[in-house]
Amino acid sequence: MVIKLGRVEKYLIKKIDEEGALHIPLIDPENVAPEKAAEISVIAERGGSAAVMIGGSTVASTSKLNRVIKLIREKVSIPTILFPNNLSGISPYADAIWFMSLLNSLNPYYIIGAQVLGASAVREYGLEPLPLAYLIIGDGGAAGYIGQAQPIPYDKPEIAALYALAAQYLGMRFVYLEAGSGAKNPVPVEMIALVRKTTSNPIIVGGGLRHPDAVEERVYAGADIIVTGTTIEETMDVEKSIHLFVDSVKRGFSRRCERRM
Numbered sequence: 001m002v003i004k005l006g007r008v009e010k011y012l013i014k015k016i017d018e019e020g021a022l023h024i025p026l027i028d029p030e031n032v033a034p035e036k037a038a039e040i041s042v043i044a045e046r047g048g049s050a051a052v053m054i055g056g057s058t059v060a061s062t063s064k065l066n067r068v069i070k071l072i073r074e075k076v077s078i079p080t081i082l083f084p085n086n087l088s089g090i091s092p093y094a095d096a097i098w099f100m101s102l103l104n105s106l107n108p109y110y111i112i113g114a115q116v117l118g119a120s121a122v123r124e125y126g127l128e129p130l131p132l133a134y135l136i137i138g139d140g141g142a143a144g145y146i147g148q149a150q151p152i153p154y155d156k157p158e159i160a161a162l163y164a165l166a167a168q169y170l171g172m173r174f175v176y177l178e179a180g181s182g183a184k185n186p187v188p189v190e191m192i193a194l195v196r197k198t199t200s201n202p203i204i205v206g207g208g209l210r211h212p213d214a215v216e217e218r219v220y221a222g223a224d225i226i227v228t229g230t231t232i233e234e235t236m237d238v239e240k241s242i243h244l245f246v247d248s249v250k251r252g253f254s255r256r257c258e259r260r261m
Contacts, residue, residue, distance in 0.1 A: 006128035008051075008079045008096040009173070012225075015050050016202060020253030021219045023049045023246045026083060026206065026229035028056030028181075029068040038071040040238050045076045047242035052076065053227060054094065055083030057142035057181060062088050069093040081130070085146060087118050092125035099129035100176070103163050104136055107148040132174045132204075133167030135160055137187050141180020141207065157191035161198040168199045175199060179207030182230045186214055189221040196222025212248035219252025220259075 005013070015022055025044045027037045041052045054069055070093050072080055082097040084090055090097065099122065102110040122129055136149035137160065144151050152159045164175045177187045177195065186208035195203055205218050206227035215226050226249055228241075235241045 006096065006130075008081065008128050009130055011079060012050065012130075012202070016224050019050075019250075020257070021223060021249050022051075022225045023215075023242075023249045024051050024053050024081075024225055024227050025049055025232050025242070026053040026055070026227050027068065027072075028229060028233065029054060029061070029065045030056055030058055031233055032068070034064075034067045034071045037068045038075045040232060041072045041076045041078075043238050044232075044242050045078045047239065048246040049078065049242060050225075051079040051081055053081050053083045053098075054091075055085060055089045056229075057085050057146050062091065065089065065091050066093055082127070084118070085143075086114055087121070090118055090121050090125070090127070092127070094127060096128035096130055097122060098132045098134075098174070098176070100132035100134040101167075101172070102134045102136065102147045102149060103167060104152060105147050105149050110147045110149075130174060131172045132176055133164065133170075133172040133201075134176045134178060135163050137177055137179050137191065137207070138185060139180055139183060140178070141183050143178055143180050143207075152191075154185065154188050154191070157188065157194040160191050161194045164195045164199040164201065164203075168201050172201070174202050174204060176204040176206065181207060183208030186218065189217050192218055192221040192223055209245075212244045215245055215248040216252040216255070219249050220255045222256070223252075 079095040082094045136144040136151045138154045140151040202224040204225040205223040210231045
């Protein structure tokens, strides 16, 4: 059977093919009011971000999530993608959802149980599922705690690479290396580089990315999508922050292209 990609996945793949690497802001509806979320999204679209992710490790209010997404979609044309922590992270108002399995969780619920319970809602709401292998790296922050993960140590890139390869063989089409929201240290460049050599799937990297230089190095190492959340939520100048991150993504990919020549 030929796998037919949905509109959002085709869009992301095309953007990666054309631009090399992408920036996506992550908005946590528990931390950001709907009006502020919409403002960030407008600035992100104007600044060159490819999409908007909505969700977080502790999202509990579906009504608050719905309000945030509806207001964002009124203001921007780039895709809105759910980043669910549980069933409460599913909303009928988004374009797509990272249909993700926390592969290094110790609890089967986060590997497959929540997905079984949420699948019918995804279909009923007409959300586009984006099959994602989710891996907690290092301390893992709230995501690791809530997901009862056994985090992959920073100095064990080979473990992350094997998880990513297994995910590809299982049919997942994206891999997310997550250091956790507000992590002291982001995913190491050595880990990203080895995962890049091991899998052909797009690599998403998030957590602890506060500085443009750190973003540039991770795109240079092989990241296809960079996700920033806490830094953008907390900054006093969202436009400047978005601009710096988008530019650092471009620089990282430009350096990667030069290395290939």
